[in-house]
Amino acid sequence: MTDNQKQEYAADESTDDPTTDDMAIRTDVSESVSASGPTTSGAPVVRAENVDVWYNDDQALQDISLEIPENQVTAMIGPSGCGKSTFLRCINRMNDMIDAARVEGDLHLRGKNVYDDDVDPVALRRRVGMVFQSPNPFPKSIYDNVAYGLKIQNKDGDYDEIVENSLKRAALWDEVKDQLDTSGLDLSGGQQQRLCIARAIAPDPEVILMDEPASALDPVATSKIEDLISELAEEYTVVIVTHNMQQAARISNKTAVFLTGGELVEFDDTEKIFENPDSQRVEDYITGKFG
Numbered sequence: 001m002t003d004n005q006k007q008e009y010a011a012d013e014s015t016d017d018p019t020t021d022d023m024a025i026r027t028d029v030s031e032s033v034s035a036s037g038p039t040t041s042g043a044p045v046v047r048a049e050n051v052d053v054w055y056n057d058d059q060a061l062q063d064i065s066l067e068i069p070e071n072q073v074t075a076m077i078g079p080s081g082c083g084k085s086t087f088l089r090c091i092n093r094m095n096d097m098i099d100a101a102r103v104e105g106d107l108h109l110r111g112k113n114v115y116d117d118d119v120d121p122v123a124l125r126r127r128v129g130m131v132f133q134s135p136n137p138f139p140k141s142i143y144d145n146v147a148y149g150l151k152i153q154n155k156d157g158d159y160d161e162i163v164e165n166s167l168k169r170a171a172l173w174d175e176v177k178d179q180l181d182t183s184g185l186d187l188s189g190g191q192q193q194r195l196c197i198a199r200a201i202a203p204d205p206e207v208i209l210m211d212e213p214a215s216a217l218d219p220v221a222t223s224k225i226e227d228l229i230s231e232l233a234e235e236y237t238v239v240i241v242t243h244n245m246q247q248a249a250r251i252s253n254k255t256a257v258f259l260t261g262g263e264l265v266e267f268d269d270t271e272k273i274f275e276n277p278d279s280q281r282v283e284d285y286i287t288g289k290f291g
């Protein structure tokens with residue numbers, strides 16, 4: 001199993017025994033969703049307030065505050081090592097799995113701080129799905145890859161229908177509908193990544209995090225993933241880390257520019273960032289003067 005597959009398995013492994021009383025006092029973030037009422041499109045779904053992250057004594061993110069709007073694509077760009085992936089992993093608490101990592105500050109999902117003691121990270125990750133850089137299907141059939149999250153959650157429902165709908169939403173159904181029993185590993189790289197997207201959306205998350213989802217793909221497969229991301233934003237809030245500035249400009253509504261040292265230098269509408277940024281450092285970065 002690759003590191004990515006292990007990460008995905010580990011992220012889903014429940015730390016709770018649902019039969020214990022302890023479960024009763026744990027808060028599924030979804031409960032706070034309904035408690036906070038419906039949100040309108042464009043309202044912030046994720047709100048970071050003064051987030052700092054350290055790996056041992058090295059600070060990777062400094063005082064990050066930003067609001068990620070609903071049903072839009074928000075891109076995180078910046079040079080290598082500036083903390084983009086670290087920030088993404090704050091949102092679904094994947095940094096919890098890195099021993100050296102320490103997160104301070106508040107990270108709200110629809111008004112609930114995901115770092116509160118009563119939040120179960122496994123429940124959180126059902127609300128906040130993730131797609132990694134390299135496609136990482138499990139060594140299972142296409143069907144079982146998509147149904148995986150439903151099965152481990154013992155979710156009720158018509159699995160056949162959910163698998164079909166998820167594959168349709170991931171723009172893969174037509175290519176695989178006659179081979180659902182074959183291994184996900186037999187698909188092309190681009191198909192594998194769309195399978196991973198189908199797996200991420202099957203449990204019906206609210207937010208989908210994507211860490212350079214097209215960087216391992218050829219231009220045709222990349223273009224399909226980009227079209228898909230724009231479509232997904234009609235139903236989900238998408239946050240994408242990308243090294244590719246043209247990609248950020250093409251598909252995102254909002255762009256956050258991180259620079260070396262883990263500083264969020266500018267966060268604004270994508271058009272503004274690329275056409276008329278406030279900061280000279282951002283201008284220099286997007287015009288290729290460094291990075």
Ligand SMILES: Nc1ncnc2c1ncn2[C@@H]1O[C@H](COP(=O)(O)OP(=O)(O)OP(=O)(O)O)[C@@H](O)[C@H]1O
Binds near residue numbers: 243
């Ligand atoms: N597991 C880890 N342990 C220790 N340090 C880490 C770990 N992960 C990241 N870092 C450090 O934190 C900083 C930010 O890394 P991160 O991967 O978040 O940046 P990034 O902007 O996503 O980089 P890239 O674009 O190269 O993927 C870097 O200095 C990196 O070396």
